[in-house]
Amino acid sequence: MDRVKTFIQGFDEAIGGGVPKGHVVLVCGSPGTMKTSVAFSILYNNVKAGSKGLYISLEENHDDLKGAMEDLGMKGIENMELYILDVSKIRLEHKDEELNKNWLDIVTKYIEQRVKVNKFDLVAIDSLAGLYSLNKLENPRRELFHFFGFLRSLDATTFLVSEIPSGNGTRLSMYDEDFLSDGVLLLQMFDKGETDVQLRLRCVKMRRTKHDQGYYPLVRNNGQFQITRAVSG
């Protein structure tokens, strides 16, 4: 089975070599857990290795996102096959028309066309909550079933950034998208002693993959994410 590497050093081994091609994967975490950075870096590193990526930003604008990624050491984005769609800009420029449009449809059709025409094989949507704020979902579970079905029908692997409110126990998503997704990567902050905290990465679910379920401390060193403990078993 073909797999998309996360390029998080040490982690691909924990998930059988990477994310199976064609999967729809949630990247979950509360604010400040580097969800965007992790999702973007997966696309960035794969594009460097020959893929074509489409990053759809719903709430952060193009320049801020690009700047933030460059700060983390991801250089040369403008010369790569990594296209950032700034929906946030479109929204701010068309605030008044916003209510009249079915944005979920627009985004869906846009993705469909771009993947077909431009041969993107990696898509990221940042974030699901941003997407939901565009349209009121009448029957979330049914509409999301079709949206996930659409994503799975693409000839691409998809990463969905999913924001978990702080203090929301261990829920992983707003509408139980974790049931519908093929994989779930969870980023979580843990208290260490009285005053320190530590970021950890866990693969909660990955269909078609024999994966470790434990927590891995995650750091970024020399422009690379890496986990800092050996994969067990």
Next chain:
Amino acid sequence: MDRVKTFIQGFDEAIGGGVPKGHVVLVCGSPGTMKTSVAFSILYNNVKAGSKGLYISLEENHDDLKGAMEDLGMKGIENMELYILDVSKIRLEHKDEELNKNWLDIVTKYIEQRVKVNKFDLVAIDSLAGLYSLNKLENPRRELFHFFGFLRSLDATTFLVSEIPSGNGTRLSMYDEDFLSDGVLLLQMFDKGETDVQLRLRCVKMRRTKHDQGYYPLVRNNGQFQITRAVSG
């Protein structure tokens, strides 16, 4: 009493030799706890031993499901008396008609006919939440009483995959289906030390069975599920 083996090594002894024939059994767990794999493997192993199985997938498509099961070592599915009904495909192809149909009725009638005609003696529905997303239940407890009554009236043993949201305490189902079912198998992830987790299986309920109620670590080795501790008492 005739019993359907789970073929989870070591576990059948913990539940009196297997699941009593004709039972309706929940297979519960949060995302990433191998509910689908456990339910499918029960059908797979029984079909290998001479049964006929119908696996109804509401949200994962046929090829992904089959591929995932093959990855786990279940080979030759296409040549066995194990039929996978891909409701997900039907839904995606008939998205627009979806709202006009009473899917619960359609699924019910489909199962009824196939069990009668094809003599399936094992049925699995994956998942209940997927089933509920097709129709809004007006009075869940009454409608589910009749649905469970229908399943029990079949000449088959039924496994219902039930998704428990992460972080939902110890609730086992959405509409207390655990009251209506004849048995409840619970899959649960436990933290082990600071960074490890361990999957465990527990038989919470099994009518007509003197069963152990403890937790059993569950692993998959050499293409077989097995529990890794001796059954007590």
Next chain:
Amino acid sequence: MDRVKTFIQGFDEAIGGGVPKGHVVLVCGSPGTMKTSVAFSILYNNVKAGSKGLYISLEENHDDLKGAMEDLGMKGIENMELYILDVSKIRLEHKDEELNKNWLDIVTKYIEQRVKVNKFDLVAIDSLAGLYSLNKLENPRRELFHFFGFLRSLDATTFLVSEIPSGNGTRLSMYDEDFLSDGVLLLQMFDKGETDVQLRLRCVKMRRTKHDQGYYPLVRNNGQFQITRAVSG
């Protein structure tokens, strides 16, 4: 005061010799805690000792229930003065009429007549949640006050099986029936060590009875329920 023995070995002493005649007693527990077995065995053993019992099953059918009880060692039910009313069968056969009937009234009148005509002195209803699923209660507290008043007006002792959802803290009932009842027997599963669980019985409330309130480990040995620790003080 006349008392109805529970025939749970060692437990009758803990509740002053048994349940006072005429009481309405809840038998509460989450799924898999043997509520049905405990309630049925109280009727079974009393009928063997000369009583007449009416067991009303709302959700499990006659044969399954009888078979399950036989598995537990309760033999010869068909030749005893222990009548099982299979409301579940009536419901499944009259699904379409179900909505037009006031089932709470029907059940009430049925019990009233049978107790009068057949001289049943023990009645069990399994379960309250099943009963409530038949009718929507407009003002639960008032309607249940009258239902409990009706039961108390009978010349019989009544046991009501009450299902507590897993994970619902320590609530004992859906509409605070524990206030209205004369007694509350609670069945609860406790974790023992990391992987074991233990079933315990507790008499939470028993009017007109000086009873111990502690927890008693409950087992079934040689066809008899028994508690496994001495009653304190």
Next chain:
Amino acid sequence: MDRVKTFIQGFDEAIGGGVPKGHVVLVCGSPGTMKTSVAFSILYNNVKAGSKGLYISLEENHDDLKGAMEDLGMKGIENMELYILDVSKIRLEHKDEELNKNWLDIVTKYIEQRVKVNKFDLVAIDSLAGLYSLNKLENPRRELFHFFGFLRSLDATTFLVSEIPSGNGTRLSMYDEDFLSDGVLLLQMFDKGETDVQLRLRCVKMRRTKHDQGYYPLVRNNGQFQITRAVSG
């Protein structure tokens, strides 16, 4: 200040000699904590000492209540100035008229007249939840303000039995009646070791009284309630 003794041995000293005359006091506890017994025994012992008591039972009938109290050693109730009003009987006999009446008004007027005519100086209402089930309160806080004001205007001391659902944390009442009352006596079951429980009494609030706030183990010995630890400080 004149005080009404509780006649719970050792406890009156903990609350400055007793409950100040004219107070409206809650007796709170979950099922099985002897609320009724404590409230009734306060009236019983005071009537023996020369008072006149009115006990209003909303849900338990006269004979059951009287029998239960006799079991606890309170003899000769029928020959004392302790009148039990069996509202439960009236309700069961007039079920159909129930909805047309303003029962809160009826109870209020009944109490007013009896206290005036019969010179009752002690009133108990068992229970508040039973009272509320008779009428839907539109604005609970306002209606209860007036009900408590009415009780305080009587030339009597009042005890209100307040049922706390099991598992409801530490809430003491349904509509925050603990704010409106002059005193709160709390009965609570505590786990002792792995299997034992212990009943304790605590005076949470008592206006015009310098009282201890600790928990006192409560037992009934030789027909008398008593606390089993010395009052501190």
Next chain:
Amino acid sequence: MDRVKTFIQGFDEAIGGGVPKGHVVLVCGSPGTMKTSVAFSILYNNVKAGSKGLYISLEENHDDLKGAMEDLGMKGIENMELYILDVSKIRLEHKDEELNKNWLDIVTKYIEQRVKVNKFDLVAIDSLAGLYSLNKLENPRRELFHFFGFLRSLDATTFLVSEIPSGNGTRLSMYDEDFLSDGVLLLQMFDKGETDVQLRLRCVKMRRTKHDQGYYPLVRNNGQFQITRAVSG
């Protein structure tokens, strides 16, 4: 800056000498935590030192309140410039008109006039929940903003007794009045060992004041509140 002493021995030092003049301060606590006594004693001691105080009692009547305060050693209230407005009496006498009046407006205008005419420089309202039971607030945050603004516009310092339901975690108020207030004094009962409890006072918030945030055990000795541990730092 002028400050109003609390006259709680040892505590004024913990809050920079007292409550800044003109502040609106919440006195919060669950039932039985002496909120009324603390608020009243602040007015009483200041009036003895030359201030003029208005105590508005919404739910406890004049005589009960006065008697309770005398019990605590606050003598001679009737000869002091400390006026108790018994809104509870007005309400009970005008029950039928209650619904037609805007009581929040009436109370507001009454306070305004009395402060202007009688030169009260200290006002207490006991309690906020009592005030809210008079009127339904349409938009609590906005209406309370204006009510707090009105109180702050007075030439007086105000104390608002705020009742926290038992078991309500650590919420300090019903409509987040703690945001709008200038200061928050919290009275809380702590378990000490298995059976004792201890009352503690904490200054959660005090604008324009460098205050300690710790908990202070609070007792009443010789007619005076005092804290029993030294102020740290």
Next chain:
Amino acid sequence: MDRVKTFIQGFDEAIGGGVPKGHVVLVCGSPGTMKTSVAFSILYNNVKAGSKGLYISLEENHDDLKGAMEDLGMKGIENMELYILDVSKIRLEHKDEELNKNWLDIVTKYIEQRVKVNKFDLVAIDSLAGLYSLNKLENPRRELFHFFGFLRSLDATTFLVSEIPSGNGTRLSMYDEDFLSDGVLLLQMFDKGETDVQLRLRCVKMRRTKHDQGYYPLVRNNGQFQITRAVSG
């Protein structure tokens, strides 16, 4: 990248030198955690260093706020380029018109114009809850997306004071503004031993910044906020 210093001694190093210019940053905390003081002091110290600041106070009036800040050692505010907009005063003076106005629009336009005309490069809004009490948000997530977008479009760095109710677990905001913001500074009170508490500051999120996520004890000494532990790693 240009950064706005917080001037909290020791803390700017923990967040890469300060807050990136143009960011919209939440300053979160429950009552009594010095949110206002921290936000104001950031503006004050930057204005002293040459910036121009606009502080918008929704609920505390100009004089109280200014006085409180002077108490903390921030002198000479009236002679600085630090303008305090007292919306609270405007609201109190125009109470009756309040309902007819779209205050969110008014505040938005006011800020826009002042930033353009007066070249403010620092804006603070105290507080978000105060802002929301002016207008009912129909679709909070969408309206706030545009409000945050507007703030980000300004040529200024913005600090938003966000009030977290006590006892609200670890939620950081009312409408998940922490997702929309570029940074989150959290002020939190911790129990230290049995009676002490300690204020701590944590940078939960800061886009475009490699920041420490641990908790730092925060004190105010000699008119300066400072953290009292070394920044780790």
